[in-house]
Amino acid sequence: MMAGIARPNRGTIDVNGRVSALIELGAGFHPEISGRENVYINGIILGLTKKEISARFDEIVRFAELEDFIDQPVKTYSSGMFMRLGFSVAINVNPDILLVDEVLSVGDASFVPKCLDKINEFKRLGKTIVFVSHDLETVTRICDEAVWMRKGHIVMKGYPKQIVDAYLQDVSEREEKKQRLRRQEIEEKIEEKASSPEQEEGERHRWGDMSVEILRVTLRDGKGNEKFIFHPEDSLTVEMEILAREEKEDFGFGIAVINGAGVTTYGTNTFLEEMKPLLLPAGNHKVSLTLPSVPLINGFYFIDAAVHSRDGAPYDYHHLLHQFRVDSLHKDVGHVRLDHSWSFGDGLRFKPQG
Known part of the structure; x- marks a missing residue:
């Protein structure tokens, strides 16, 4: 117009x-x-x-x-x-x-x-x-000056940085809602997936004998709040609620972070970290792994969570069932953002940003 x-x-x-x-x-x-x-x-x-x-x-x-x-x-x-x-x-x-x-x-x-x-x-x-x-x-x-519009109506206007931050916060909140709905769908289907041995192995997202069951996996920020969207400087805690149907002396817990292309960007378990299991009593327990930061490139990621024996036999394995997103202002490529700094000799100059 x-x-x-x-x-x-x-x-x-x-x-x-x-x-x-x-x-x-x-x-x-x-x-x-x-x-x-x-x-x-x-x-x-x-x-x-x-x-x-x-x-x-x-x-x-x-x-x-x-x-x-x-x-x-x-x-x-x-x-x-x-x-x-x-x-x-x-x-x-x-x-x-x-x-x-x-x-x-x-x-x-x-x-x-x-x-x-x-x-x-x-x-x-x-x-x-x-x-x-x-x-x-x-x-x-x-x-x-910036104007944020949605469906032809002005949502907010003012100083650009303020408007952009408000817009990103809104996008983040709406994405969080979507992820919560997805989480509910996963929880509704998780029992069905566990009890469907007729599925082809490549189509299954959960398997194991369920003698120790992962009841719930929750991702939390540094304040203990459930969260699905993280910034690289945030801490991320993967919290597993488990049910041991019988006492175990041979047990371990594992976590893997997998990117959208299916590449494992990081993985560890208690056996790899040379933690010797002594006793897992029957009953309910919580297990958490905390990452002090999330130095990953922008994108969606999945969490694999598992409880298994020393030889790798799964009691309960969750594959690509739990998702989170990393929002970063950096434009790096690859899988992770490594800490780094640049230095230049005399005479080398770059145009300042902005």
Whole structure:
């Protein structure tokens, strides 16, 4: 509506100044004609004369880094090339108001910083930028005010960091609710899984003779609260409630952390840690393993929990039944985030973040 593409069904929108909108990849481009012709068509749509477009043409192409492709049909362009040309046209019509809706998410890694630099230049010139994005880091970095919307309604507006933190908290709470529902479903089915020997081995998520049974597995934070979403600096306790139907002298407990790809990122048990079992009395007991931090990469993880004999024969084994998520601001790759620091010799410099 701010771009004039749609009309409000009630109320009014006051727009003062020339608007340039980059709201959909390829919007306003004709796929069968060249990039050169599309630049002229888009420039005219945005209010420039042909003479004005010609004066700015070389700068548009240079900023888009499309000198070798400008005379090719845009249907041959990649999504990144589309974005580069569209953004370059949008900023070179010298708008008073720039609308940017998500399209930077498909930009080339080397081009997006150029776009953000240009947006910051527009800010210094006192122009208005309306930036719509799910890239929370970029919203925090370039925006002076943020508006959080849900289903067309404003939930909250104000200082970007405050709004982003509130949004992440809301996402976390809703995810916690989903995980609790999933937990209830697991608990309802867990007995069924334990009593279904006819299942194929690869389809089973629980097995063992149940002479010692894991009744419940709970994940807790450092305050003892049940939790499903953790940050790397949080502590995580895996608490097992067990029922020994008979006294045991040969017993051990094990835990494994498995990532979404099925790779075991960590595993241990009391035998590996050379704890010699003496006695497990019949009755109910609790067993806990605490990790002081969770140095894992962003993503979903599963907990395998087991009670078994020294030779590995399971009394009760839970496989991929218990899930948690790690939310991290870091962008590392791999499986874990190792403690580290960088140092550089004289003369080596990097551009400060932000």
